[in-house]
Amino acid sequence: MEMATRQIVAFGGGGFSMESGNPLLDDYVLGLTRAERPRVCFLPSASGDADHYIVRFYRAFSAHRCEPSHISLFRREQGPSDLRRHLLSQDLIYVGGGSVVSLLGVWRAHGIDSILREAWESGVVLCGLSAGSLCWFEEAVTGFHGEPKRLRGLGLLPFSNCVHYERGAKRGEAYHGFLREGMCGGYAAEDGAALHFTGAELSRVIASRPQARGYRLDVTGSRVVEMQIATTYLGDREAVPAAPLPEALSTAPAV
């Protein structure tokens, strides 16, 4: 049996939610679907299904380039009645930002967590920013509310993740601390950078801003090793597609 390609694109921050007028990351994930008119479903659960956010999604993913839809778990009476069927029929599932704690709670209540795993395994491209990035990983650093906290995600990717990894941000320091305390190794991404995983392997880091970067973080003994990952800026017309990563950055999960 042929295994579908499992793909996740985890944005550190960016896309229509954060970079209005810069469609590079959104175009990239649409391109991954290889569909002429991809079916794209937006999951705004982390925002509490905020109306203004849903409207912005439909503006960015307009019907002339894709077949957009969304699922509001707070207004189930309005959306598709069979969530599983709807999600499994998509080419791309796009998860919005907000509270990752609330996101995971609501998803579990509606059984979305297991449907998303199924969708991923059947080749639906999964992506998202911020909370919509953290959710795919084994562990995550959330700084949404108060001090950065450590939490468990869906675990599709056997790594840890930290988003909005800007220089000098509080969560960077917290992430290093968590790694020393035994959090599994993983990846961080700055706003505008996105981690593209094929299966459980990082295939490349892409960016919608020339300076945005992704990072690999590992622990050796009690030392945290942070490495910047070669990043492809998507706005550069001469960008070499799919630049291979150096061996040192390949993604064997830290045990």
Add this chain to the structure above:
Amino acid sequence: MAVDGVRARTATPVRRILALGGHDFSFRPPDRAVCELLLRLAGERGGERPRICILPTASGDTSDQIAGFYSAFGERSCETSDVSLFRLGRRPMELRDHLLAQDLIYVGGGSMLNLLAVWEAHDIASILSLAWRQGVVLAGQSAGAMCWFEAGITKSSGRPLAAAGLGLLGGSLCVHYNNEPERRAAYLDAVGDGMPSGYGLDDYAGLLWEGEGSPSAVTARRGARAYRVSRREGDVAESPLPARFLPAPAPAALREDIAEFRRIKTMRKRAGWLG
């Protein structure tokens, strides 16, 4: 700690929950009557400026619900706030301290399933239970009413289905009893199939638990009723409960006119113009 007379806690505070079948924060008379009751309950604990907080979780923290709450209570004599769990990023707060400092916590309607899931994720349930035991009045409508019971009938997944609540109150509750026949039918079936007995609440009917024992029913609209729903000899029986009518206070503008009129009347009386 220095406490004034009203805020001083007795050894065992009275546990109070007000469950409402459905209402809005509009300025129509029945809605004003409900808000007046909420304000009175809060005031019985908190004095002249009680603290009232809305948890709009079940709606996904919609600005509509939050704005409705502030428009109903913002101008009244109380300290209002909202705990929006989806918006904490923009406005961090100490959830536990904030909730325990309230006199009344009001839970808005929406998805009961999501409400309980998000509360569990943020560990809110234990705080609310503690607040209740400390005498903070818990109140809410629709999902925000059913959440306090062992079970309710929710349309969180589209069609009406039984769902478990926090269980602070024994038994079950079904809201919008008069307005949503399919919800009522699902409730009667569920109770027939072994869901704990409980209550049905029409929109604008409410049940108030104060301490141990049975609740008292209130109604803010003529004809809106509270029902006791129980299994009896293999059948499910609904019996309406006698309810106290909550009169609507005059709207604020009218209240001022009335006060003005009374002042003039008094002046005239003093001047001997009116008998």
